[in-house]
Amino acid sequence: MADANVAMARSETKPDWAWEASYGRRDPSFGDLASVGVRIGLPLFQGGRQKPIVEARRFDAARVASEQEAALREHTALLEQRLAEYAALSANLTRARDVRLPLARQRAAAAIGAHGAGSGSVTQLIDARTAVLEAEIDLVDLEERLALIGAALSLEYGETPP
16 A cells, blocks of 8 residues: 555656547537647656655655564564463473372372371371372463463464464
């Protein structure tokens, strides 16, 4: 659109011409009428009239292009941010699933064994079991956040994240 405006403003700097012919039948007492006309528009004083308009359209086109580039950069930065967030959440989820939850379960099993042997207290058993439940809740929370970001990426960009 902006380039079309520049081209249109440039066309105003070139001479414009037109011609017309007409024939009119009048009252018999006057006779018929025929006319031919030629019009030539000369773009005089271009420095003060047409050139500022062309320059304004050119600046408008440059402004539109820079706004489009800025929007593209902003869009790319947002995509990179969301992909980084997705990768970080995916790594946290893997770590929670593979390290934190099994470790909490091992500690709970050890607390159950210690309590059964009579060397552990009920408080230690409850704390160990609470740690397992918190690790499971954290795992579900991470899965939910990862699914939400994945869905947002899929909806906005049309592809499923890696």
